[in-house]
Amino acid sequence: NAGVTQTPKFQVLKTGQSMTLQCAQDMNHEYMSWYRQDPGMGLRLIHYSVGAGITDQGEVPNGYNVSRSTTEDFPLRLLSAAPSQTSVYFCASSYRTGTQPQHFGDGTRLSIL
Amino acid sequence: KQEVTQIPAALSVPEGENLVLNCSFTDSAIYNLQWFRQDPGKGLTSLLLIQSSQREQTSGRLNASLDKSSGRSTLYIAASQPGDSATYLCAVSNFGNEKLTFGTGTRLTIIP
Numbered sequence: 001n002a003g004v005t006q007t008p009k010f011q012v013l014k015t016g017q018s019m020t021l022q023c024a025q026d027m028n029h030e031y032m033s034w035y036r037q038d039p040g041m042g043l044r045l046i047h048y049s050v051g052a053g054i055t056d057q058g059e060v061p062n063g064y065n066v067s068r069s070t071t072e073d074f075p076l077r078l079l080s081a082a083p084s085q086t087s088v089y090f091c092a093s094s095y096r097t098g099t100q101p102q103h104f105g106d107g108t109r110l111s112i113l
Numbered sequence: 114k115q116e117v118t119q120i121p122a123a124l125s126v127p128e129g130e131n132l133v134l135n136c137s138f139t140d141s142a143i144y145n146l147q148w149f150r151q152d153p154g155k156g157l158t159s160l161l162l163i164q165s166s167q168r169e170q171t172s173g174r175l176n177a178s179l180d181k182s183s184g185r186s187t188l189y190i191a192a193s194q195p196g197d198s199a200t201y202l203c204a205v206s207n208f209g210n211e212k213l214t215f216g217t218g219t220r221l222t223i224i225p
Contacts, residue, residue, distance in 0.1 A: 004156075031211055033211075033212075033213075035215075040217060041217065042117075042202070042215040042216055042217040042218065043157075043202070043204075043213075043215040044215075045212055045213070048211060048212060050211070058212065090156060090157065092157075092213075096211065098144050098145050098164065098206060099145075099162075099164065100162070101147055101159035101162045102147070102159065102213065103159070104149075104156040104157040104158075105156050106155060106156040107155070107156050
């Protein structure tokens with residue numbers, strides 16, 4: 001059972017470049033989300049999705065775009081990378097019922113030069 | 114806006130001691146509270162989930178309690194071991210299992 005898989009694990013970008021962080025889960029979870037983790041600030045929600053075709057903004061959505069065409073995949077797109085987007089990005093998934101915990105991927109460590 | 118606080122930010126204790134980690138939240142209308150463990154350079158691993166109607170949950174040497182009215186949760190670790198060294202994160206949800214609000218974590222070091 002793979003759980004939540006994130007690729008790539010590490011990435012270095014130049015300011016202004018775009019890229020897509022991939023997230024896939026094989027647990028048939030309806031809910032998927034993206035967080036960023038910065039020192040001293042905890043994890044902050046970027047975007048989330050409650051099912052295929054449905055997405056919504058979290059606390060810090062600016063500069064990021066998401067789509068959910070299938071239940072399994074939830075990619076995060078950086079449109080024009082900025083140094084302030086240097087962070088560790090985590091994808092998570094769960095059922096919506098709230099009785100089971102969220103499952104997290106191992107993260108993508110992104111540096112913007 | 115929900116805010117979650119974890120104090121202390123770091124804690125060191127000798128092996129074998131029992132210890133308590135604290136989590137407080139400002140909005141008591143939560144749906145559930147989750148405790149996670151994060152090892153350096155790794156993702157988050159769920160330890161315990163307490164639904165709003167519950168007072169505590171136990172898993173092995175771990176026990177988490179929830180007092181919604183006072184906006185507090187504690188994670189009790191019995192007979193600590195060096196392998197327990199990690200950062201422990203508390204997170205609350207105000208709706209279903211969605212949109213978790215995280216604390217900044219307590220970095221725990223168990224001294225052999």
